[in-house]
Amino acid sequence: MPEPVPRTSPLRRTLVCAALTAMLLTGAVAGLALGSARIPVGEVLAALAGRSGPGPFTTIVLDVRLPRVLLAAVVGAGLALVGAVLQALVRNPVADPYLLGISSGASTGAALVVVFGIGAVSMSVGAFAGAMVALLVVYAMARRGGAMTTGRLVLAGVAVQYVLSALTSLVLVTSSEKEHLRAILFWTLGGLGQARWDTLALPALVLLAGLVLLLALARPLDLLLVGEEGATTLGLEVGRFRAVAFVLASLVTAVLVTVSGSIGFVGLMVPHAARMVVGAAHRALLPVAALGGAAFLVLADLAARTVAAPQEIPVGVLTALTGGPFFLWLLRRSPRGEGAWA
Amino acid sequence: MTRACALHAEEVSYEVERGRALLDKVTLEARPGETVGVVGPNGSGKTTLLRCVYGTLRPTRGRILLDGDDAAALHAKARARKVAAVPQDGGVGFGLTARQVAAMGRSPHKRFWEGDTARDTARVAEALERAGAAALATRPFESLSGGERQRVLVARALAQGPALLALDEPTNHLDVRYQWELLTLVRDLPATGLLALHDLNLAAYFCDRLYVLDAGRVVASGPPGEVLTEELLARVYAVRAEVRVHPRTGAPTVVYLPPGLEDARR
Numbered sequence: 001m002p003e004p005v006p007r008t009s010p011l012r013r014t015l016v017c018a019a020l021t022a023m024l025l026t027g028a029v030a031g032l033a034l035g036s037a038r039i040p041v042g043e044v045l046a047a048l049a050g051r052s053g054p055g056p057f058t059t060i061v062l063d064v065r066l067p068r069v070l071l072a073a074v075v076g077a078g079l080a081l082v083g084a085v086l087q088a089l090v091r092n093p094v095a096d097p098y099l100l101g102i103s104s105g106a107s108t109g110a111a112l113v114v115v116f117g118i119g120a121v122s123m124s125v126g127a128f129a130g131a132m133v134a135l136l137v138v139y140a141m142a143r144r145g146g147a148m149t150t151g152r153l154v155l156a157g158v159a160v161q162y163v164l165s166a167l168t169s170l171v172l173v174t175s176s177e178k179e180h181l182r183a184i185l186f187w188t189l190g191g192l193g194q195a196r197w198d199t200l201a202l203p204a205l206v207l208l209a210g211l212v213l214l215l216a217l218a219r220p221l222d223l224l225l226v227g228e229e230g231a232t233t234l235g236l237e238v239g240r241f242r243a244v245a246f247v248l249a250s251l252v253t254a255v256l257v258t259v260s261g262s263i264g265f266v267g268l269m270v271p272h273a274a275r276m277v278v279g280a281a282h283r284a285l286l287p288v289a290a291l292g293g294a295a296f297l298v299l300a301d302l303a304a305r306t307v308a309a310p311q312e313i314p315v316g317v318l319t320a321l322t323g324g325p326f327f328l329w330l331l332r333r334s335p336r337g338e339g340a341w342a
Numbered sequence: 343m344t345r346a347c348a349l350h351a352e353e354v355s356y357e358v359e360r361g362r363a364l365l366d367k368v369t370l371e372a373r374p375g376e377t378v379g380v381v382g383p384n385g386s387g388k389t390t391l392l393r394c395v396y397g398t399l400r401p402t403r404g405r406i407l408l409d410g411d412d413a414a415a416l417h418a419k420a421r422a423r424k425v426a427a428v429p430q431d432g433g434v435g436f437g438l439t440a441r442q443v444a445a446m447g448r449s450p451h452k453r454f455w456e457g458d459t460a461r462d463t464a465r466v467a468e469a470l471e472r473a474g475a476a477a478l479a480t481r482p483f484e485s486l487s488g489g490e491r492q493r494v495l496v497a498r499a500l501a502q503g504p505a506l507l508a509l510d511e512p513t514n515h516l517d518v519r520y521q522w523e524l525l526t527l528v529r530d531l532p533a534t535g536l537l538a539l540h541d542l543n544l545a546a547y548f549c550d551r552l553y554v555l556d557a558g559r560v561v562a563s564g565p566p567g568e569v570l571t572e573e574l575l576a577r578v579y580a581v582r583a584e585v586r587v588h589p590r591t592g593a594p595t596v597v598y599l600p601p602g603l604e605d606a607r608r
Contacts, residue, residue, distance in 0.1 A: 091436070216455040223446060225436045229429050232398045234502070235422030235450035280437030283457065 013284045016277055020291040024073065027298040031069040032061050034306050068195035071203065072301040072315075073294040075192065075260045076270075078207045080293025082249045082256075083267030084274065084285055085214055088221045089245055090150040096268040097253040100157040100246075103262030104164035105134025106254070107187040111171040114183045124199070124258050127187060131254035134160055150242070190263035190316030192301050203259050210252040211290060217245060218282035225280060263316045265323040266293055272327065296323075346374035346534045347409050347424055347505035349395065354404035356390050356558075364390040366558040367404065372506075372551075377528065377535040379549035379566075381542060383579055386555040388538035389430060389510055395536060396427035396508045408506065422450035426504035428495045430511050440486060440494045441479040444470055447501030466501045473497035474523060488515030496524060500531075508536045513544060546570055547593040554578060570594045 032044045039057050046052040047061040082097040090099070098104070109130015110123045141156035142149075172184055186193070214221075220241050223231040231238050274289040297315070300322065304315040349372040356365040365387045372378040380388045393399040395406055397413060406413040408424055416424075426447065447469065448462045458466075470476045475493040478486060483494065492515050499507055507528060513521040521541075525548040528535045539545040545552055546566040554562040554569060556578045562569045567587065575583045581598055588595040 088436075219449060219452065219454050219456070222438070222442070223449060225438055226443060226446065227431065229393075229398050229431065230446075232418060233396050233422060233425070233427035233429065234446055234498075235419035237418045275437050279439065279442070281442050 013278050013288065016288055017291060020288065020295050024291060024295040024298060027295055027302060028069050028073065031072070031298055031302045032065045034302060035060075035065060036310055063197070067197050067200050068192055068301065069298055071195035071200055071259065072192050072298045074200070074203050074207050075256050075263065076266055076293040076295070076297025076300075077290040078203070078210065078252055078256045078293070079263065079267035079297075080270035080274070080289040081207075081211060081214060081286060082253050083293075084271035084282070084289045085221065085245060085249050086267075087271055088224050088282065089242055089249070090154055091224065091227070092150075092154070093272070094268070095154075096264075097249070097256070098161075098262055098264075098267070099154065100138050100250060100253075101134040101160035101164060102131045102250060102253045103187075103257050104161045104168070105130040105132070106257040106262070107168045107184065108164045108171075109133070110187045111168045111180075111184045114180050115171050115175045123183060123187075128254060128258040130164075131257055134164060135250050135254065153246075185314075187257075187261040189314035190261035190319075191304075191312075191314050192260055192297075193312070194259065199259055203255050206252055206255045210248060211286070213248055214245075215283070215286055217241075218286060221245070221282040222280075261316070263297070263319055265316075265319045265327075266297055269323045269327045270296055345505050346532055348372070348374050348407075349378075349506055349534060349536065350405075350407040350410075351391070351395070352405045352407065354391070354394055354401045354406060356387075356394060356399060357402045363558050365394070365401070368555070368558070368560055370553050370560065370563075372534050372536055374534055375532060376550045377537065377548060379545040379552045380536065380538045380555060381540070381545050381552055382555035385557075387558040388555055390558075391555065392427070392508050392510050392536065392538055393429075395506075396425050396429075397421050398427075398429075419450050422502065424504060425506045425508060426499035426502035428492070428499050428507075428509040428512055430514070436484070438483050439479065440475060440481050440483050440490075441466065441470065443483045443494055444473075444475070444479075444497040444501055447498040447503075450502060465503070466497070469497040469500035470494075472500055472527060474520060489517060489520060492516055493520065493524075496527075504533050506534045506536065507531065510538045511540060512537060513539065513541060542570060542575075542596045543593075546595065547591060567594050570596060 029041060029044060033039050033041050037060060039061060043052060043057050044061055047058045052058045079097050083095070086095040086097060086099055087093060106127040107130070110127040113123050113126030138153065138156045138160050142153040168184065168188065172181060175181065220236050223234050223236045228238050270293040271285070271289045274285055274292050278284045278288050297319070300318045301315050304313045304318045307313060351368055351370040353367040353369055354365055355363055355367055357363045368387070368391060380391060382388055390399065394401050395413070397418065400414050413421060445458060445462070445466045448458055448466065467476070470479055473493045473496040475490070475497045478490055478494060483491065486494065492512065496512065509528065512524055516524060521544060525544060528537065529548050537549065549566060551564060552566050552569045553560050554574065561578060562574055570585055572583055572585050575581055575596065582601065583599055584597045585594050587593070
């Protein structure tokens with residue numbers, strides 16, 4: 001069946017990227033303008049351009065909302081990027097950034113720090129340490145007794161995830177303090193409320209590095225799509241490449257989870273949506289997924305802050321609520337056999 | 343780019359565990375430009391042998407030599423520039439178009455971050471054309487039929503510009519016309535061809551020499567006319583057959599005989 005504009009044409013990719021960028025920018029400006037205090041768009045733009053004097057609007061836009069909008073963009077882009085890569089690495093459509101137990105590790109680490117108050121260690125440090133420990137355990141288990149196959153890796157990830165979730169629940173249940181509960185829930189549900197300028201630099205840098213490196217790996221990622229045997233005969237050292245890509249993806253995820261908890265569905269759904277729009281070749285897929293993830297999470301966080309204001313809904317709840325049905329709709333309208341993994 | 347490669351398998355064994363060998367001291371030779379067929383019953387080791395040649399398996403003993411170089415010592419990429427494979431299971435492709443799958447054949451010639459140049463694109467288009475898959479280029483790979491996928495994978499192998507082409511049951515899923523087109527194409531390529539085949543008549547017509555595998559061992563080898571005998575078919579495949587040189591093709595032709603015909607023939 002001939003298509004009028006092939007999904008893989010460079011023109012189409014450019015148009016999609018332009019549309020997503022416009023959506024991201026519009027969402028960002030709306031995110032800066034809307035909230036408990038409504039700020040006129042003119043004031044927002046003036047503050048961004050540095051043309052507004054000191055005042056409450058300037059403070060809200062530049063110090064409160066801008067870091068949050070930027071963090072939403074960084075986390076959304078990162079989750080979608082890593083999700084797309086992991087789906088290719090394990091050749092499984094339900095893979096997402098939390099596949100290898102990273103988010104459960106982060107929640108458990110944060111929970112332990114909160115409840116047992118380990119010295120001056122902050123929750124973020126606890127979360128990052130937890131994520132790393134979970135990851136190392138998963139790798140170690142997957143490697144035992146021979147080659148690290150993706151099947152073993154996924155199984156180990158699932159097992160570790162269950163154990164850690166149980167641990168977190170145990171800590172939650174036995175803790176009597178409301179404050180603890182609230183803090184731990186932040187990691188399990190995910191949220192962007194902790195955004196500050198000084199917590200933004202690391203995730204932004206990690207995202208940028210991850211994006212550049214993973215884009216450079218677009219060709220071998222494509223090769224993996226045709227299976228291990230095919231990839232080997234096309235000159236890829238599959239085992240070594242997969243190990244490198246896994247570590248890269250995991251590091252990016254760990255950093256993101258540390259600042260935002262586990263925000264579900266972005267890393268699962270956005271890559272699929274991107275594949276349906278520009279095809280599965282990673283050179284086109286990865287930038288589109290990253291842009292789409294950024295736009296989606298900026299908009300989702302805007303909704304999370306404003307829909308039930310002054311009450312704030314955890315953004316993870318919103319991404320799942322909106323993302324799930326959207327995804328089902330996409331699946332339905334993609335013709336048979338054209339669905340990314342159908 | 344397309345030069346033919348000499349292949350030597352020297353006493354190649356592949357053991358999955360001690361004492362259970364899928365290949366047992368297989369020695370095989372393909373001279374540059376030759377088309378060599380590997381035949382034998384299911385489970386005789388054809389696929390394992392081919393995997394050792396194109397590098398997804400490492401022989402547990404023995405060596406595969408490509409133009410005299412030990413294949414196991416070659417980097418995967420260097421090997422892929424020499425040897426192209428059409429494996430039996432070509433994978434699914436997960437949303438890639440047929441052209442994108444065929445274009446992967448250019449990968450061994452590229453650094454991993456490099457994009458395809460206009461020359462690569464032209465080579466891929468040419469390969470699709472030669473494999474009879476040009477009309478499939480924009481279709482999603484997983485929407486193709488078995489035979490269409492096979493043609494795209496052949497195009498991928500051609501785009502690789504190999505000196506040795508290894509095909510595992512390449513005629514599976516293909517209708518008669520494409521079986522003949524494909525094997526004619528492979529035979530006429532300057533590259534050396536190594537084919538695992540089930541159809542003995544195709545093997546007899548298209549291959550310069552045949553190796554017969556049975557339980558991981560080479561039990562016969564040579565030109566098709568010498569190898570394909572009624573006695574061998576009875577011994578290796580446990581079938582009764584009549585083998586005659588066809589008057590018009592000049593190739594040995596196998597006609598299988600059902601057991602009930604035994605008396606009538608005499």
